[in-house]
Amino acid sequence: MKEIKLPDGRIIRYELTRKPVANINFRIKADGVVRVSASSRVTVGYIERLLAQRADYIFSAAERLSERESRSELNLDRVNWLGKEYPVRIIRSSREVAVLDETEMRVFTIRGDDREYLFELIQRTIADGFATLCAELNGQVRRELSESGLTPPPTRIAIKDMRSRWGSCSYNKGHISINSRLAAYPRETVLSVIWHEYAHYWHHDHSPAFYAFLERHFPEYHKWNDKLKF
Ligand SMILES: [Zn+2]
Structure with a gap:
Protein backbone atom coordinates (compact mmCIF):
# COMPACT_ATOMS: atom_id res chain seq x y z
CA MET A 1 0.00 0.00 0.00
CA LYS A 2 1.28 3.46 -0.91
CA GLU A 3 0.33 6.87 0.40
CA ILE A 4 0.05 10.31 -1.12
CA LYS A 5 0.18 13.17 1.34
CA LEU A 6 -1.87 16.13 0.10
CA PRO A 7 -0.86 19.73 0.92
CA ASP A 8 -3.94 20.05 3.18
CA GLY A 9 -2.84 17.07 5.31
CA ARG A 10 -5.26 14.50 3.93
CA ILE A 11 -3.79 11.17 2.86
CA ILE A 12 -4.82 9.10 -0.14
CA ARG A 13 -3.90 5.43 0.22
CA TYR A 14 -3.67 3.32 -2.89
CA GLU A 15 -2.59 -0.04 -4.21
CA LEU A 16 -1.07 -0.26 -7.63
CA THR A 17 -1.31 -3.28 -9.89
CA ARG A 18 0.43 -3.33 -13.23
CA LYS A 19 -1.86 -4.71 -15.91
CA PRO A 20 -1.99 -4.55 -19.67
CA VAL A 21 -4.84 -2.01 -19.58
CA ALA A 22 -5.05 0.81 -22.12
CA ASN A 23 -3.90 3.48 -19.71
CA ILE A 24 -5.04 3.67 -16.09
CA ASN A 25 -8.15 2.58 -14.17
CA PHE A 26 -9.03 3.14 -10.59
CA ARG A 27 -11.66 1.87 -8.20
CA ILE A 28 -12.47 3.30 -4.79
CA LYS A 29 -13.28 0.95 -1.89
CA ALA A 30 -15.29 1.62 1.25
CA ASP A 31 -12.12 1.52 3.35
CA GLY A 32 -10.91 4.56 1.36
CA VAL A 33 -8.12 2.67 -0.41
CA VAL A 34 -7.97 3.26 -4.16
CA ARG A 35 -7.20 0.21 -6.28
CA VAL A 36 -5.25 1.43 -9.28
CA SER A 37 -4.48 -0.65 -12.33
CA ALA A 38 -2.16 0.86 -14.87
CA LEU A 50 -3.90 12.19 -11.12
CA LEU A 51 -5.12 10.82 -7.76
CA ALA A 52 -4.22 14.06 -5.99
CA GLN A 53 -6.22 16.05 -8.55
CA ARG A 54 -9.24 13.85 -7.90
CA ALA A 55 -8.89 13.87 -4.13
CA ASP A 56 -12.29 15.44 -3.42
CA TYR A 57 -14.04 12.92 -5.61
CA ILE A 58 -12.14 10.02 -4.00
CA PHE A 59 -12.96 11.09 -0.43
CA SER A 60 -16.63 11.70 -1.10
CA ALA A 61 -17.02 8.40 -2.99
CA ALA A 62 -15.33 6.50 -0.13
CA GLU A 63 -17.65 8.17 2.37
CA ARG A 64 -20.75 7.22 0.36
CA LEU A 65 -19.55 3.62 0.11
CA SER A 66 -18.86 3.29 3.81
CA GLU A 67 -22.28 4.74 4.63
CA ARG A 68 -23.87 2.16 2.37
CA GLU A 69 -21.84 -0.59 4.02
CA SER A 70 -22.85 0.45 7.53
CA ARG A 71 -26.46 0.37 6.40
CA SER A 72 -26.21 -3.23 5.24
CA GLU A 73 -24.83 -4.13 8.67
CA LEU A 74 -27.91 -2.61 10.24
CA ASN A 75 -30.11 -4.86 12.24
CA LEU A 76 -33.40 -4.84 10.41
CA ASP A 77 -34.96 -7.42 12.74
CA ARG A 78 -35.81 -4.88 15.43
CA VAL A 79 -36.33 -1.14 15.68
CA ASN A 80 -36.13 1.14 18.70
CA TRP A 81 -38.83 3.73 19.19
CA LEU A 82 -39.35 5.85 22.31
CA GLY A 83 -37.51 3.50 24.63
CA LYS A 84 -39.09 0.28 23.39
CA GLU A 85 -37.87 -2.35 20.99
CA TYR A 86 -40.22 -3.58 18.27
CA PRO A 87 -39.73 -6.61 16.04
CA VAL A 88 -39.93 -5.95 12.30
CA ARG A 89 -42.32 -8.02 10.23
CA ILE A 90 -42.24 -7.91 6.46
CA ILE A 91 -45.56 -8.42 4.75
CA ARG A 92 -45.70 -8.94 1.01
CA SER A 93 -47.89 -6.17 -0.37
CA SER A 94 -47.52 -3.36 -2.89
CA ARG A 95 -48.45 -0.67 -0.32
CA GLU A 96 -44.74 0.16 0.17
CA VAL A 97 -45.07 1.58 3.66
CA ALA A 98 -43.88 0.83 7.20
CA VAL A 99 -46.46 1.04 9.99
CA LEU A 100 -45.71 0.90 13.69
CA ASP A 101 -48.43 -0.51 15.93
CA GLU A 102 -48.47 -1.44 19.62
CA THR A 103 -46.44 -4.59 19.18
CA GLU A 104 -44.47 -4.53 15.93
CA MET A 105 -43.18 -2.60 12.95
CA ARG A 106 -44.95 -3.92 9.88
CA VAL A 107 -43.33 -3.27 6.55
CA PHE A 108 -45.64 -3.71 3.57
CA THR A 109 -43.51 -4.16 0.47
CA ILE A 110 -42.82 -6.37 -2.50
CA ARG A 111 -39.08 -5.58 -2.19
CA GLY A 112 -38.53 -7.49 1.07
CA ASP A 113 -34.98 -8.53 0.20
CA ASP A 114 -33.73 -5.01 -0.56
CA ARG A 115 -32.22 -4.10 2.82
CA GLU A 116 -31.42 -0.52 1.98
CA TYR A 117 -34.96 0.08 0.80
CA LEU A 118 -36.46 -1.59 3.90
CA PHE A 119 -34.26 0.61 6.06
CA GLU A 120 -35.52 3.68 4.20
CA LEU A 121 -39.19 2.75 4.63
CA ILE A 122 -38.67 2.18 8.35
CA GLN A 123 -36.64 5.37 8.78
CA ARG A 124 -39.30 7.41 7.00
CA THR A 125 -41.97 6.16 9.41
CA ILE A 126 -39.74 6.81 12.44
CA ALA A 127 -38.81 10.29 11.12
CA ASP A 128 -42.47 11.24 10.54
CA GLY A 129 -43.48 9.98 13.97
CA PHE A 130 -40.59 11.80 15.62
CA ALA A 131 -41.39 15.09 13.86
CA THR A 132 -45.00 14.82 15.08
CA LEU A 133 -43.83 14.04 18.62
CA CYS A 134 -41.37 16.98 18.70
CA ALA A 135 -44.07 19.38 17.48
CA GLU A 136 -46.39 18.11 20.22
CA LEU A 137 -43.73 18.40 22.96
CA ASN A 138 -42.76 21.84 21.68
CA GLY A 139 -46.38 22.95 22.17
CA GLN A 140 -46.45 21.42 25.65
CA VAL A 141 -43.24 23.18 26.77
CA ARG A 142 -44.43 26.52 25.35
CA ARG A 143 -47.81 26.23 27.12
CA GLU A 144 -46.12 25.46 30.43
CA LEU A 145 -43.72 28.37 30.01
CA SER A 146 -46.46 30.86 29.24
CA GLU A 147 -48.55 29.55 32.15
CA SER A 148 -45.59 30.40 34.39
CA GLY A 149 -45.44 33.92 32.92
CA LEU A 150 -42.50 33.50 30.51
CA THR A 151 -42.58 34.22 26.78
CA PRO A 152 -40.12 32.19 24.69
CA PRO A 153 -39.29 33.38 21.14
CA PRO A 154 -41.30 31.69 18.37
CA THR A 155 -39.57 28.35 17.87
CA ARG A 156 -39.85 25.67 15.28
CA ILE A 157 -37.88 22.56 16.15
CA ALA A 158 -35.52 21.33 13.43
CA ILE A 159 -34.64 17.62 13.59
CA LYS A 160 -31.10 16.72 12.56
CA ASP A 161 -28.77 13.76 12.69
CA MET A 162 -25.97 15.05 14.89
CA ARG A 163 -22.81 13.21 15.90
CA SER A 164 -21.95 14.64 19.25
CA ARG A 165 -24.88 16.50 20.76
CA TRP A 166 -28.50 15.81 21.58
CA GLY A 167 -29.77 19.27 20.89
CA SER A 168 -28.73 22.83 20.30
CA CYS A 169 -30.24 26.24 20.77
CA SER A 170 -29.41 29.38 18.78
CA TYR A 171 -30.98 31.62 21.38
CA ASN A 172 -30.48 34.81 19.38
CA LYS A 173 -32.23 33.37 16.34
CA GLY A 174 -35.00 31.54 18.18
CA HIS A 175 -34.01 28.22 16.71
CA ILE A 176 -33.77 24.79 18.37
CA SER A 177 -32.31 21.63 16.80
CA ILE A 178 -32.99 18.17 18.17
CA ASN A 179 -31.00 15.02 17.34
CA SER A 180 -33.05 12.50 15.33
CA ARG A 181 -31.35 9.66 17.27
CA LEU A 182 -33.47 10.63 20.25
CA ALA A 183 -36.37 8.76 18.60
CA ALA A 184 -34.96 5.60 20.23
CA TYR A 185 -35.28 7.08 23.76
CA PRO A 186 -38.32 7.43 26.03
CA ARG A 187 -40.71 10.29 25.38
CA GLU A 188 -39.75 12.00 28.69
CA THR A 189 -36.07 11.88 27.69
CA VAL A 190 -36.93 13.68 24.44
CA LEU A 191 -38.92 16.15 26.53
CA SER A 192 -35.91 16.70 28.83
CA VAL A 193 -33.75 17.66 25.82
CA ILE A 194 -36.40 20.10 24.57
CA TRP A 195 -36.61 21.65 28.05
CA HIS A 196 -32.81 21.84 28.16
CA GLU A 197 -32.67 23.78 24.88
CA TYR A 198 -35.55 26.08 25.90
CA ALA A 199 -33.75 26.82 29.19
CA HIS A 200 -30.88 28.26 27.13
CA TYR A 201 -33.13 31.13 26.04
CA TRP A 202 -32.86 32.43 29.62
CA HIS A 203 -29.52 30.90 30.71
CA HIS A 204 -26.90 30.61 27.98
CA ASP A 205 -24.46 28.41 29.89
CA HIS A 206 -24.83 25.38 32.18
CA SER A 207 -24.73 27.40 35.39
CA PRO A 208 -26.49 26.41 38.65
CA ALA A 209 -29.22 28.89 37.68
CA PHE A 210 -29.71 26.99 34.42
CA TYR A 211 -30.31 23.69 36.27
CA ALA A 212 -32.49 25.41 38.87
CA PHE A 213 -34.63 26.71 35.98
CA LEU A 214 -34.93 23.16 34.59
CA GLU A 215 -35.77 21.58 37.93
CA ARG A 216 -38.44 24.22 38.52
CA HIS A 217 -40.14 23.61 35.15
CA PHE A 218 -39.44 19.90 34.69
CA PRO A 219 -38.70 18.35 38.11
CA GLU A 220 -37.87 14.94 36.59
CA TYR A 221 -35.22 16.48 34.33
CA HIS A 222 -32.25 14.53 35.73
CA LYS A 223 -34.08 11.23 35.95
CA TRP A 224 -34.82 11.26 32.22
CA ASN A 225 -31.87 13.19 30.86
CA ASP A 226 -29.35 10.92 32.61
CA LYS A 227 -30.42 8.09 30.30
CA LEU A 228 -28.60 9.72 27.39
CA LYS A 229 -25.34 8.19 26.24
CA PHE A 230 -23.16 8.75 23.22
ZN1 LIG B 1 -26.86 23.02 26.95
Missing part, protein backbone atom coordinates in the same frame (compact mmCIF):
# COMPACT_ATOMS: atom_id res chain seq x y z
CA SER A 39 -0.05 -0.26 -17.77
CA SER A 40 3.69 -0.38 -17.21
CA ARG A 41 4.08 2.69 -19.43
CA VAL A 42 2.37 4.94 -16.83
CA THR A 43 4.77 6.38 -14.24
CA VAL A 44 4.07 6.44 -10.50
CA GLY A 45 4.48 10.21 -10.57
CA TYR A 46 1.72 10.53 -13.16
CA ILE A 47 -0.60 8.22 -11.17
CA GLU A 48 -0.05 10.15 -7.97
CA ARG A 49 -0.67 13.53 -9.62
Whole structure:
Protein backbone atom coordinates (compact mmCIF):
# COMPACT_ATOMS: atom_id res chain seq x y z
CA MET A 1 0.00 0.00 0.00
CA LYS A 2 1.28 3.46 -0.91
CA GLU A 3 0.33 6.87 0.40
CA ILE A 4 0.05 10.31 -1.12
CA LYS A 5 0.18 13.17 1.34
CA LEU A 6 -1.87 16.13 0.10
CA PRO A 7 -0.86 19.73 0.92
CA ASP A 8 -3.94 20.05 3.18
CA GLY A 9 -2.84 17.07 5.31
CA ARG A 10 -5.26 14.50 3.93
CA ILE A 11 -3.79 11.17 2.86
CA ILE A 12 -4.82 9.10 -0.14
CA ARG A 13 -3.90 5.43 0.22
CA TYR A 14 -3.67 3.32 -2.89
CA GLU A 15 -2.59 -0.04 -4.21
CA LEU A 16 -1.07 -0.26 -7.63
CA THR A 17 -1.31 -3.28 -9.89
CA ARG A 18 0.43 -3.33 -13.23
CA LYS A 19 -1.86 -4.71 -15.91
CA PRO A 20 -1.99 -4.55 -19.67
CA VAL A 21 -4.84 -2.01 -19.58
CA ALA A 22 -5.05 0.81 -22.12
CA ASN A 23 -3.90 3.48 -19.71
CA ILE A 24 -5.04 3.67 -16.09
CA ASN A 25 -8.15 2.58 -14.17
CA PHE A 26 -9.03 3.14 -10.59
CA ARG A 27 -11.66 1.87 -8.20
CA ILE A 28 -12.47 3.30 -4.79
CA LYS A 29 -13.28 0.95 -1.89
CA ALA A 30 -15.29 1.62 1.25
CA ASP A 31 -12.12 1.52 3.35
CA GLY A 32 -10.91 4.56 1.36
CA VAL A 33 -8.12 2.67 -0.41
CA VAL A 34 -7.97 3.26 -4.16
CA ARG A 35 -7.20 0.21 -6.28
CA VAL A 36 -5.25 1.43 -9.28
CA SER A 37 -4.48 -0.65 -12.33
CA ALA A 38 -2.16 0.86 -14.87
CA SER A 39 -0.05 -0.26 -17.77
CA SER A 40 3.69 -0.38 -17.21
CA ARG A 41 4.08 2.69 -19.43
CA VAL A 42 2.37 4.94 -16.83
CA THR A 43 4.77 6.38 -14.24
CA VAL A 44 4.07 6.44 -10.50
CA GLY A 45 4.48 10.21 -10.57
CA TYR A 46 1.72 10.53 -13.16
CA ILE A 47 -0.60 8.22 -11.17
CA GLU A 48 -0.05 10.15 -7.97
CA ARG A 49 -0.67 13.53 -9.62
CA LEU A 50 -3.90 12.19 -11.12
CA LEU A 51 -5.12 10.82 -7.76
CA ALA A 52 -4.22 14.06 -5.99
CA GLN A 53 -6.22 16.05 -8.55
CA ARG A 54 -9.24 13.85 -7.90
CA ALA A 55 -8.89 13.87 -4.13
CA ASP A 56 -12.29 15.44 -3.42
CA TYR A 57 -14.04 12.92 -5.61
CA ILE A 58 -12.14 10.02 -4.00
CA PHE A 59 -12.96 11.09 -0.43
CA SER A 60 -16.63 11.70 -1.10
CA ALA A 61 -17.02 8.40 -2.99
CA ALA A 62 -15.33 6.50 -0.13
CA GLU A 63 -17.65 8.17 2.37
CA ARG A 64 -20.75 7.22 0.36
CA LEU A 65 -19.55 3.62 0.11
CA SER A 66 -18.86 3.29 3.81
CA GLU A 67 -22.28 4.74 4.63
CA ARG A 68 -23.87 2.16 2.37
CA GLU A 69 -21.84 -0.59 4.02
CA SER A 70 -22.85 0.45 7.53
CA ARG A 71 -26.46 0.37 6.40
CA SER A 72 -26.21 -3.23 5.24
CA GLU A 73 -24.83 -4.13 8.67
CA LEU A 74 -27.91 -2.61 10.24
CA ASN A 75 -30.11 -4.86 12.24
CA LEU A 76 -33.40 -4.84 10.41
CA ASP A 77 -34.96 -7.42 12.74
CA ARG A 78 -35.81 -4.88 15.43
CA VAL A 79 -36.33 -1.14 15.68
CA ASN A 80 -36.13 1.14 18.70
CA TRP A 81 -38.83 3.73 19.19
CA LEU A 82 -39.35 5.85 22.31
CA GLY A 83 -37.51 3.50 24.63
CA LYS A 84 -39.09 0.28 23.39
CA GLU A 85 -37.87 -2.35 20.99
CA TYR A 86 -40.22 -3.58 18.27
CA PRO A 87 -39.73 -6.61 16.04
CA VAL A 88 -39.93 -5.95 12.30
CA ARG A 89 -42.32 -8.02 10.23
CA ILE A 90 -42.24 -7.91 6.46
CA ILE A 91 -45.56 -8.42 4.75
CA ARG A 92 -45.70 -8.94 1.01
CA SER A 93 -47.89 -6.17 -0.37
CA SER A 94 -47.52 -3.36 -2.89
CA ARG A 95 -48.45 -0.67 -0.32
CA GLU A 96 -44.74 0.16 0.17
CA VAL A 97 -45.07 1.58 3.66
CA ALA A 98 -43.88 0.83 7.20
CA VAL A 99 -46.46 1.04 9.99
CA LEU A 100 -45.71 0.90 13.69
CA ASP A 101 -48.43 -0.51 15.93
CA GLU A 102 -48.47 -1.44 19.62
CA THR A 103 -46.44 -4.59 19.18
CA GLU A 104 -44.47 -4.53 15.93
CA MET A 105 -43.18 -2.60 12.95
CA ARG A 106 -44.95 -3.92 9.88
CA VAL A 107 -43.33 -3.27 6.55
CA PHE A 108 -45.64 -3.71 3.57
CA THR A 109 -43.51 -4.16 0.47
CA ILE A 110 -42.82 -6.37 -2.50
CA ARG A 111 -39.08 -5.58 -2.19
CA GLY A 112 -38.53 -7.49 1.07
CA ASP A 113 -34.98 -8.53 0.20
CA ASP A 114 -33.73 -5.01 -0.56
CA ARG A 115 -32.22 -4.10 2.82
CA GLU A 116 -31.42 -0.52 1.98
CA TYR A 117 -34.96 0.08 0.80
CA LEU A 118 -36.46 -1.59 3.90
CA PHE A 119 -34.26 0.61 6.06
CA GLU A 120 -35.52 3.68 4.20
CA LEU A 121 -39.19 2.75 4.63
CA ILE A 122 -38.67 2.18 8.35
CA GLN A 123 -36.64 5.37 8.78
CA ARG A 124 -39.30 7.41 7.00
CA THR A 125 -41.97 6.16 9.41
CA ILE A 126 -39.74 6.81 12.44
CA ALA A 127 -38.81 10.29 11.12
CA ASP A 128 -42.47 11.24 10.54
CA GLY A 129 -43.48 9.98 13.97
CA PHE A 130 -40.59 11.80 15.62
CA ALA A 131 -41.39 15.09 13.86
CA THR A 132 -45.00 14.82 15.08
CA LEU A 133 -43.83 14.04 18.62
CA CYS A 134 -41.37 16.98 18.70
CA ALA A 135 -44.07 19.38 17.48
CA GLU A 136 -46.39 18.11 20.22
CA LEU A 137 -43.73 18.40 22.96
CA ASN A 138 -42.76 21.84 21.68
CA GLY A 139 -46.38 22.95 22.17
CA GLN A 140 -46.45 21.42 25.65
CA VAL A 141 -43.24 23.18 26.77
CA ARG A 142 -44.43 26.52 25.35
CA ARG A 143 -47.81 26.23 27.12
CA GLU A 144 -46.12 25.46 30.43
CA LEU A 145 -43.72 28.37 30.01
CA SER A 146 -46.46 30.86 29.24
CA GLU A 147 -48.55 29.55 32.15
CA SER A 148 -45.59 30.40 34.39
CA GLY A 149 -45.44 33.92 32.92
CA LEU A 150 -42.50 33.50 30.51
CA THR A 151 -42.58 34.22 26.78
CA PRO A 152 -40.12 32.19 24.69
CA PRO A 153 -39.29 33.38 21.14
CA PRO A 154 -41.30 31.69 18.37
CA THR A 155 -39.57 28.35 17.87
CA ARG A 156 -39.85 25.67 15.28
CA ILE A 157 -37.88 22.56 16.15
CA ALA A 158 -35.52 21.33 13.43
CA ILE A 159 -34.64 17.62 13.59
CA LYS A 160 -31.10 16.72 12.56
CA ASP A 161 -28.77 13.76 12.69
CA MET A 162 -25.97 15.05 14.89
CA ARG A 163 -22.81 13.21 15.90
CA SER A 164 -21.95 14.64 19.25
CA ARG A 165 -24.88 16.50 20.76
CA TRP A 166 -28.50 15.81 21.58
CA GLY A 167 -29.77 19.27 20.89
CA SER A 168 -28.73 22.83 20.30
CA CYS A 169 -30.24 26.24 20.77
CA SER A 170 -29.41 29.38 18.78
CA TYR A 171 -30.98 31.62 21.38
CA ASN A 172 -30.48 34.81 19.38
CA LYS A 173 -32.23 33.37 16.34
CA GLY A 174 -35.00 31.54 18.18
CA HIS A 175 -34.01 28.22 16.71
CA ILE A 176 -33.77 24.79 18.37
CA SER A 177 -32.31 21.63 16.80
CA ILE A 178 -32.99 18.17 18.17
CA ASN A 179 -31.00 15.02 17.34
CA SER A 180 -33.05 12.50 15.33
CA ARG A 181 -31.35 9.66 17.27
CA LEU A 182 -33.47 10.63 20.25
CA ALA A 183 -36.37 8.76 18.60
CA ALA A 184 -34.96 5.60 20.23
CA TYR A 185 -35.28 7.08 23.76
CA PRO A 186 -38.32 7.43 26.03
CA ARG A 187 -40.71 10.29 25.38
CA GLU A 188 -39.75 12.00 28.69
CA THR A 189 -36.07 11.88 27.69
CA VAL A 190 -36.93 13.68 24.44
CA LEU A 191 -38.92 16.15 26.53
CA SER A 192 -35.91 16.70 28.83
CA VAL A 193 -33.75 17.66 25.82
CA ILE A 194 -36.40 20.10 24.57
CA TRP A 195 -36.61 21.65 28.05
CA HIS A 196 -32.81 21.84 28.16
CA GLU A 197 -32.67 23.78 24.88
CA TYR A 198 -35.55 26.08 25.90
CA ALA A 199 -33.75 26.82 29.19
CA HIS A 200 -30.88 28.26 27.13
CA TYR A 201 -33.13 31.13 26.04
CA TRP A 202 -32.86 32.43 29.62
CA HIS A 203 -29.52 30.90 30.71
CA HIS A 204 -26.90 30.61 27.98
CA ASP A 205 -24.46 28.41 29.89
CA HIS A 206 -24.83 25.38 32.18
CA SER A 207 -24.73 27.40 35.39
CA PRO A 208 -26.49 26.41 38.65
CA ALA A 209 -29.22 28.89 37.68
CA PHE A 210 -29.71 26.99 34.42
CA TYR A 211 -30.31 23.69 36.27
CA ALA A 212 -32.49 25.41 38.87
CA PHE A 213 -34.63 26.71 35.98
CA LEU A 214 -34.93 23.16 34.59
CA GLU A 215 -35.77 21.58 37.93
CA ARG A 216 -38.44 24.22 38.52
CA HIS A 217 -40.14 23.61 35.15
CA PHE A 218 -39.44 19.90 34.69
CA PRO A 219 -38.70 18.35 38.11
CA GLU A 220 -37.87 14.94 36.59
CA TYR A 221 -35.22 16.48 34.33
CA HIS A 222 -32.25 14.53 35.73
CA LYS A 223 -34.08 11.23 35.95
CA TRP A 224 -34.82 11.26 32.22
CA ASN A 225 -31.87 13.19 30.86
CA ASP A 226 -29.35 10.92 32.61
CA LYS A 227 -30.42 8.09 30.30
CA LEU A 228 -28.60 9.72 27.39
CA LYS A 229 -25.34 8.19 26.24
CA PHE A 230 -23.16 8.75 23.22
ZN1 LIG B 1 -26.86 23.02 26.95
